[in-house]
Amino acid sequence: MTATMDDPVLVVDKLTKTFGSRTAYSDVSFSVGRGEVFGFLGPNGAGKTTTVRSLGTLITPTSGKATVAGLALTADNAVEIRKRIAIMTEAPGLYGRLSVTENLKYFVGLYHLSDGEQRIKKALDAVNLTDRAQDICSSLSKGLRQRVGLARTLLNDPEILFLDEPTSGLDPVAARGVHDLITGLRDRGVTIFFTTHRLAEAEALCDRVAILNTTLRTIGRPSELREQLFNRGLVVTTATPLADPARVFTGLPGVEGWEPDPAGGYRLAVSDPAVAAPEVVRALVHAEADVLSVGESRHSLEDVYLELVNEDVEANQR
Template sequence: MNLTADPATAAPSRTAPALVVEGLTKRFGTRTAFENVSFSVNHGEVFGFLGPNGAGKTTTVRTLGTLIAPTSGHATVAGLPLIPQNGVEIRRRIAIMPEAPGLYLRLSVAENLSYFAGLYELTDGPARIERALRAVNLLDRADELCRSLSKGLRQRVGLARALLSDPTVLFLDEPTSGLDPVAAGTVHDLIDALRNRGVTIFLTTHRLAEAERLCDRVAIMNTTLRLVGTPDELREQLFSKRLEIRTREPLADPERVLAGLAGVESWHRADDGAYVLAVADPGLVAPDAARALVAAGADVLSLSPSQYSLEDVYLRLIDTDVEAQNR
């Protein structure tokens, strides 16, 4: 008996990355959707894919999900090479939740999931439906028609549908688009729970605070890939660290007090009145700054490190309206 697993159907290794993309390009005639994109995503990671409208994010998801073929380049998805003959098996290992969940509004929640379980050819459909509804806290709404649900609840049904096949990689395309903060927070909690279960999540979003909260690493895309890393790594690559000082009254001569401090690269006064110092190491500069401020007779209200947001990083890298260019 041959006990060697068929590479086309063997379970993906947990030691290899869940996604590997090398030089992937997709063109539609003369228009380039994305070009020479390379990155990898680890198992159990929430990987954020950020960029403006028209930057190629959704096309990348559709390509990795085997819905459209790349023009050039290579990828491995859930342990399988992204080639046509592996399309069916890749789709068994992944799930894609688009921005619009595509539910049948005249059917109940359970009927929708039962229909899609049939498309997946799942033999234990009822048990999987129950698990999926429990995962998104909708078991008590199983018999309600989808047309009676709020948009936030429909998004949760869409997420339950994506979980039916126990995917190794879950692609979420703008899962909180149009949701109020409470509904979006519920989706965030579900994503955290899936990460804790070891599901790899590929998340596209325009909400930069959402990406900062959820993602282990992010990629910033604008047709080509600009940067990949943790939010902290991207901040360190693009910006100096900052020390923020607040005083009861404005300093009489801030240039004399602040510019002469060792380790201060530059300083400016923010719109809210705080003095913001660009420094190499906030921990080393802060004690000297405190002493200099006291010596200058300042009443110090606060002195603390501050950091640039992921939005600051994004805006530094993305300054082009891609959709307008392609019109």
């Protein structure tokens, strides 16, 4: 199912939260389309969890407004909003002396849901925990507890699922399990809003990401953010350094500049890799260079993140 911004399920408008003199987040605006997987990134203390708590009606914003699952974020709508969403907190917060099923039954009651048994079975199926249903939660590994926490968020078929660092502290295999679950939920049309420190997972899973560092630093598709922040480029590697790289690269169609790559080879700034690459290959062949590879330089979401967060660090130091 594809996300649509014509039907935003979450609209945030200039939301701000302060605790005394400390600002948790300020002037944050964005919207999330129905069925979208939206990543919320930022360093520790950036205000991600506080934003999730605000949108989940646990914390009252100081100013600004928001619409969550079609309802204005007000105290009067708090109970109704909480019926339509689910939040998985960073720690799953399970009752250690109760079994998996007893934990889920409690939440079925709190949501006042009918057909509880069916819902519990469906939720446990979704997280592959059916065979552990009667296990006492204190006996489960961290990864399994996280899955129980996820199962709990599925009980009420939420319109928006907030996941606060769902893979925090998990090993790669357990984290992969959570990724598969998120992908499965996206396929079912659930809107997912998740905060993470793992930029690779955000890049792999999210339709769009926002980077928050008290204020919203940027928002967009990962590919768009890369293009906004970094020049497009080609990376050329050769077996031996070129005798006169300036003569080879300067003036080629589509090539705007070049520099030696500290890792070996050359980095070329280009307007369009599809135009520039054949020209560069021809020039290298003409120069009788021992070419090992010519490829488009890839900036990861991590590069985007570090660029923006480092800007903030530098600005704070000035």
